[in-house]
Amino acid sequence: MRHVRTYPHPIERVWDAVTTAEHLDAWMLPVCKIDLRLGGKCSFSWGGPAETATEATIVAIDPPRLVDYGGLRFELEAVEGGTRLTFIQSFSPDAPRDVFEPSDWTGGDLPAGPGTPWKPGFMAGFHLMLDQLNRYLDGAWTLDDTLAGLRARKYETDPENVRMIELYRRHAATNCPPA
Numbered sequence: 001m002r003h004v005r006t007y008p009h010p011i012e013r014v015w016d017a018v019t020t021a022e023h024l025d026a027w028m029l030p031v032c033k034i035d036l037r038l039g040g041k042c043s044f045s046w047g048g049p050a051e052t053a054t055e056a057t058i059v060a061i062d063p064p065r066l067v068d069y070g071g072l073r074f075e076l077e078a079v080e081g082g083t084r085l086t087f088i089q090s091f092s093p094d095a096p097r098d099v100f101e102p103s104d105w106t107g108g109d110l111p112a113g114p115g116t117p118w119k120p121g122f123m124a125g126f127h128l129m130l131d132q133l134n135r136y137l138d139g140a141w142t143l144d145d146t147l148a149g150l151r152a153r154k155y156e157t158d159p160e161n162v163r164m165i166e167l168y169r170r171h172a173a174t175n176c177p178p179a
Contacts, residue, residue, distance in 0.1 A: 001089040001123055005130050008082040009137045015064035017137060018074040018085070026143040027136035028129050029150075037061065042069050047150045087130060091117040106156040107165040113178035120172055124164035125155070 007014055017023040024032040029047040034040070038061050043053035056070035065076050075086040091100075100117050102110050107121020135141035148154075155161050 001118070001126070003087045003127060003130050004084065005087075005134065006079060006082055006084045007134055007137055011064050011076050011078040011083045013137060014076055014083040014085060017133060018076075019063075019067050022143075023136070026146055027133045027141060029146065030143070036067070044069075044072075047146075085130070085133075087126065089122070089126060106162075107169070109169070111169050111173035112176035116172075116176060116178060118172040118176040120165045120169035121155075123168035123172065124161065127164055127168070128161060 017027065019034060019036050021032045021034045024034070024044075029044070031043075031045045031050045031053065033043045033053075035042060036058070038058055040058045041055065042058060043050075043055045045053035056072070058067065059070050060066055060068040060073070067074050071090050071092065073086075073088040073090070075088070077084045077086075100110075100115050102108055102114075103119065103121075105121060107124060108119050110116055110119060112118050132141050132146070
């Protein structure tokens with residue numbers, strides 16, 4: 001999955017936002033831990049308890065242009081008026097098997113077929129988080145906003161979020177190859 005955004009901020013500011021745990025906690029989802037070096041360990045709890053975090057290893061890093069958290073890749077390019085960010089999510093064949101199984105949470109279905117990782121909720125979630133990144137960089141989004149959304153279970157009830165999940169459900173069914 002690939003998302004491309006251009007933010008009206010310098011590359012160093014966007015780099016900090018995608019490589020520093022406290023910044024990732026605020027615009028993506030808490031709790032993140034980052035050892036920012038090649039081979040460094042990182043973890044993402046996606047708003048859940050820290051002990052249920054997804055662990056990964058940094059497989060590529062080239063400050064301030066590239067960091068790959070083992071399947072969550074941020075490529076940055078300075079462009080006129082700001083920074084172009086290309087976010088690529090991928091899954092390795094040895095990913096935990098539960099990634100390839102349907103889940104009972106909103107958007108946890110597998111419209112591309114069994115054994116595929118492309119859940120509409122994952123795809124919509126990253127789309128919406130990258131929108132939050134823009135607001136965060138503008139100073140209009142904080143960790144408190146993210147935490148309030150989690151408490152309210154906004155992801156499951158907000159009409160825009162529900163619309164995005166349905167959009168990605170159709171996209172996965174049409175464009176993502178079955179396993």
